[in-house]
Amino acid sequence: MLGAARQKMLGQSLQRIRPMEKVFRSYSSAAKQMTVREALNSALDEEMSADPKVFLMGEEVGEYQGAYKISKGLLDKYGPERVLDTPITEAGFTGIGVGAAYYGLRPVIEFMTFNFAMQAIDHIINSAAKSNYMSAGQMTVPIVFRGPNGAAAGVGAQHSQCYAAWYGSCPGLKVLSPYSSEDARGLLKAAIRDPDPVVFLENELIYGESFPVSSEALDSSFCLPIGKAKIEREGKDVTITAFSKMVGFSLKAAEILEKEGISAEVINLRSIRPLDRSTINASVRKTNRLVTVEEGFPQHGVGAEICATVVEDSFGYLDAPVERIAGADVPMPYAANLERMAVPQVEDIVRAAKRACYRYVSTAAAA
């Protein structure tokens, strides 16, 4: 678009490119550490390299290297025709992306946060999600919508909502939410290769977190299946389901519970739609107790769906009512103490697990 101006900046930008090759070359026995940011960046890089139809579009993705630096180095490597900086119109560039997908390109649309995607939600739901069905298979939409979702830190109500439940309820969409770097790499690659529209919900606070990645995950053909959850930690007393940042909290809660003699099984959902009902139910049939954890609002949330699923498929196996941990039913406040009270903390998950195991007598309207 503004290619001429950009070419001048190229010289300066070249110095800023991180040497990405370093990350992939060492296939040594020790597990490689990789941040989620690097994982997403490398996944985008590899998929753009493998398929010339893949292109990235969004605000600040090019010159600025990405609002959260996820697309760092991509403009310099692929040029302004494949990394498009857009004007500020979510409705506009989402519509353009959908149009490009109708024609056969494979756009990756970045929203600065999914809160802003609401300005484009008609294009996501009414066009992207429903077109294949409404056109009887004549109009496919191989598009990926990605960006940070859920609460960050101290950004208030309009920058903190979790949209997993909203998009998760819509047929025609696939909805993914990674936790670790391996999740991020494998799921983003799967999303880009998928012929259906995919909503890819990341989390701003985990971008900088480092995880070990296997050599298999570092390979450019690596891909995780969509619709399969991962059992992050095996256990036998209670099942805890979570996605994105809450997986980390749930794992910490599981360690605390271990010390108190409760063995918790932590399931990383990875895929909100399709939901891996079989893995969840198999786990509940083993442990007989369930705690669902999410950051988003409680009513009509992901936990509500998981609870209904388990009641439908494994009611007889439940030894206790399903515990649902979610964010507070208020728009996210800004003040640090209030914000902390509005999102689930590790202690909330611990207490919920204990309640499910009848080890904790709850007082009135406790967490």
Next chain:
Amino acid sequence: MWSARSKAIGDYVKRCVCSNGRFMAGLVDHRSNPFGSSLASGVAETSRHALPFPCNMAAPFLVRRFESTLAGKQLELLHAGDADDDQALDFPGGKVTYTPEMKFIWENYVKRVPCYRVLDENGDQIMGSNFKEMSKEVALKMYNDMVTLQFMDTIFYEAQRQGRISFYMTTIGEEAINIASAAALNDDDLVLPQYREPGVLLWRGFTLQDFANQCFGNKDDGGKGRQMPVHYGSKKHNYLTVSSPIATQLPQAAGIAYSLKMDKQDACVVAFIGDGGTSEGDFHAGLNFAAVMEAPVIFICRNNGWAISTHISEQFRSDGIVVKGQAYGIRSIRVDGSDALAVYTAIHTAREMAVSEQRPVLVETLAYRIGHHSTSDDSTKYRPLDEIEYWKMARNPVNRFRGWIEKKGWWSEKEESELRISIKKQVLQAIQVAERTEKPPIAELFSDVYDQPPDNLREQETELRETINKYPQDYPSGFPF
């Protein structure tokens, strides 16, 4: 270079000194500047001519000596325009000339943008008009299709009134726009309709039976009975399926055109929109992006005077839609939408511009919406009956074009009555066949949600079939499985 420089400085110094000898930085001629008198003594807030270095009477000559050569070179570049340095502002986006006269651009021009037309009401070519010639074959196909569209609309509308289909929208009054624009395009050009352009599909080969099948949602519908009536679509005919939310097709069109451009295809994208649709945010995004991306899109705005019951005067206050094109840097034209030849010529030219120059073009057609908005609307409630009748009888696009082809000796009364009898029969038959055809099978309830059917849908389909087998009495008889 030095002489030019000293001249510039000399001029600057001269200008800084006003008639009473006092030095005023930044004001060229305070007498014509309405703010001049109040700022005579102080630093001008409206200092539009500030040079990049501080200045007093003697300083210009002194400062020069202490500047580095680099700074000097930069200044030379900046002041390359030299004398018109004070006449123009070099700003992101290009040079803008100054004016000392404060003048508002008026909200509307005294004269509205004129409307291009070739034929008068009787079908006679207007003196001095120019248009793209067409063969007898093309002209007759155009007329044929316009009449077919008219009959299809009239009879399908009645079918809805009889309860045989749930909904219908007519194109009465806009037949010329539909058919003539389609005739001027290539089959490779991708069309993104709003919902009042079935004529484009008709021109491209969609049969009356295809239209009827879609409206009745039967198993022969190319859309598998997924959409409500008039939401046609056909990949084969490069006509994207009609999508109800208004104006979403505009940025999508820009996206497709950008893809065509990257592929270097000899084709363009054509997006239709109504006058009401231009109020949507997507109109702004679509046109703005298409201009910035230099995408080969033709935006055809069917200004038919009404958006359901909202009259143009309540929709916008601009001179229609054609003037909005320039605001986005898009070439535009206003055309008489009831004149098939004018529409044909304008679209043909617009297409050439879009493809050869790789730019968007905006075409506003003016043609009154003679029919109701849809079968859910009774427009006599908000507009006078005689207004509708006037446009139907005296300004009808089909009659006008017939006048032209008759005068050319290409058409006669006899052929006219034969055509009408034949078309009516075909339309009625298409409806009867569509009505009798089975509805789509149950499998089509679950297919195409995703590329591959997911587990949960496969389970649900199995459950549904089992339930129907177990309780057939709960399901309508003749229900296709």
